[in-house]
Amino acid sequence: MSSEIVLRTIGLGKSYRGRRVVQDLNLEVRRGDVFGFLGPNGAGKSTTIRMILSLITPLTGSVEIFGQDLHRNRERALASVAGIVEKPDFYLYLSAVRNMQIAGSLTLRRTPKKEKIDVCLGLVGLSDRAGDRVKTYSHGMKQRLGIAQALLCDPELIILDEPTNGLDPQGMKEVRELVHHLATEKGITVFLSSHLLNEVEQVATRMAIINKGNLIVQGSVDELLRSNANxxxxxxxxxxxxxxxxxxxxxxxxxxxxxxxxxxxxxxxxxxxxxxxxxxxxxxxxxxxxxxxxxxxxxxxxxxx
Ligand SMILES: Nc1ncnc2c1ncn2[C@@H]1O[C@H](COP(=O)(O)OP(=O)(O)OP(=O)(O)O)[C@@H](O)[C@H]1O
Ligand SMILES: [Mg+2]
CATH class of the missing domain: 3.30.70 (Alpha-Beta Plaits)
Incomplete structure (x- = not known):
C-alpha cells in the first residue's frame, strides 16, 4: 500500500467574528483512503472543507494537496480535486444531462463529451433517468447526480460534505456503495464528512474526529475500533x-x-x-x-x- 499523502492540513484555523471555529487542525489523507471526517453539528467540518477547496481563506495554517501548497499553487493543487460542500446545486428545470453539460463547462471550461457524461451518470446509477428534469429527482438521486458532476473532471481526490445527510437508509446504502466503488474500483481517494459514526465505520478506512473545531483523534478505523475492544x-x-x-x-x-x-x-x-x-x-x-x-x-x- 502506498502511503503517499494526497491531502494535508497544517495548523489550519478559522475564526468567524473573533470566534475560533477551526483550531490548529492537522489532517493527513493518504492515497486510496476513504477518509471519514467525523464531528457533531457545528464541529467545523464544512468550514474545513471550504478551506480545503479554497472557497474561503484560512486564518492560520495551510493546505497541501498532492504536495502543492494551496495558497501558492491554487490551480495545480486543485487540478485533480472535486468537491461538494453542503449540498449540490442544480438547475431544477433542466435534465441531468443538461446539468452535467453546464457543470462540466464550468469546471473543465469546455462542454464535456456525451460519452463522458454517460459514463459518469452510469457510475452513479442514473443512466435511465438521464433525460428527466432534476426537479423530478429524489433527494438521494440528487446527491448521486452531484457526485456524477464531481466525477466529470476525473478527480483523484473527491471531497464530499455529508453526502448521506437527509437520505433514507436505502439512499445511504447506495451512496456508501458508490463511495466504496469509487475508492476500490476507480482508485479515487475519498474524503467525506459525516456526523454519523456508524456511517463512517461502514465506509471509511481512516478517520478523524473533530469537535468544536479541534481534532480529537485521527487514525485507521480498525485501530480505533480495536482500541475500544476491551x-x-x-x-x-x-x-x-x-x-x-x-x-x-x-x-x-x-x-x-x-x-x-x-x-x-x-x-x-x-x-x-x-x-x-x-x-x-x-x-x-x-x-x-x-x-x-x-x-x-x-x-x-x-x-x-
Ligand atoms: N459564514 C459564517 N459566519 C459565521 N459563523 C459561521 C459561518 N460558517 C460557519 N460558522 C460557524 O462555525 C461553526 C462551524 O460550522 P460548520 O458549518 O463548519 O460546522 P459543521 O461541522 O459543518 O456542522 P454541520 O454538521 O451542522 O454541517 C459553527 O458554529 C457555525 O455557526
Ligand atoms: Mg456542515
Whole structure:
C-alpha cells in the first residue's frame, strides 16, 4: 500500500467574528483512503472543507494537496480535486444531462463529451433517468447526480460534505456503495464528512474526529475500533447486586450503567472469571456484548473535550 499523502492540513484555523471555529487542525489523507471526517453539528467540518477547496481563506495554517501548497499553487493543487460542500446545486428545470453539460463547462471550461457524461451518470446509477428534469429527482438521486458532476473532471481526490445527510437508509446504502466503488474500483481517494459514526465505520478506512473545531483523534478505523475492544456491556440481573460485585473486582472497571447493562472495561481473558463470579453470587448473566461500535468512543471523546 502506498502511503503517499494526497491531502494535508497544517495548523489550519478559522475564526468567524473573533470566534475560533477551526483550531490548529492537522489532517493527513493518504492515497486510496476513504477518509471519514467525523464531528457533531457545528464541529467545523464544512468550514474545513471550504478551506480545503479554497472557497474561503484560512486564518492560520495551510493546505497541501498532492504536495502543492494551496495558497501558492491554487490551480495545480486543485487540478485533480472535486468537491461538494453542503449540498449540490442544480438547475431544477433542466435534465441531468443538461446539468452535467453546464457543470462540466464550468469546471473543465469546455462542454464535456456525451460519452463522458454517460459514463459518469452510469457510475452513479442514473443512466435511465438521464433525460428527466432534476426537479423530478429524489433527494438521494440528487446527491448521486452531484457526485456524477464531481466525477466529470476525473478527480483523484473527491471531497464530499455529508453526502448521506437527509437520505433514507436505502439512499445511504447506495451512496456508501458508490463511495466504496469509487475508492476500490476507480482508485479515487475519498474524503467525506459525516456526523454519523456508524456511517463512517461502514465506509471509511481512516478517520478523524473533530469537535468544536479541534481534532480529537485521527487514525485507521480498525485501530480505533480495536482500541475500544476491551469494553463489554454485561446484561445481568439483578443489576444493583451485580454492580456492587463488579465494582469490587480488580480485573474489571465499571464505566457506567446503561439500559442495556453495565458497561465494563475488562481484559478479554478475564471475562469467564467475571461471569463465574457473577453467577456464583446468584446473578443471572444474560449477555456479555463486546462493544465494537465507535459510538461510545465518539460520544466519550466528544463529551470529554
Ligand atoms: N459564514 C459564517 N459566519 C459565521 N459563523 C459561521 C459561518 N460558517 C460557519 N460558522 C460557524 O462555525 C461553526 C462551524 O460550522 P460548520 O458549518 O463548519 O460546522 P459543521 O461541522 O459543518 O456542522 P454541520 O454538521 O451542522 O454541517 C459553527 O458554529 C457555525 O455557526
Ligand atoms: Mg456542515
Amino acid at each position: 469494553t463489554v456491556v454485561v446484561n445481568v440481573t439483578p443489576q444493583k447486586k451485580a454492580l456492587l460485585l463488579l465494582q469490587k473486582m480488580r480485573s474489571a472497571s465499571v464505566v457506567e450503567t446503561a439500559e442495556q447493562g453495565i458497561r465494563v472495561e475488562i481484559d478479554q481473558k478475564r471475562i469467564p472469571a467475571m461471569v463465574a463470579a457473577l453467577v456464583e453470587s446468584g446473578c443471572q448473566v444474560h449477555a456479555v456484548i463486546p462493544e465494537k461500535s465507535l459510538e461510545r468512543y465518539f460520544l466519550s471523546m466528544t463529551e470529554q473535550s
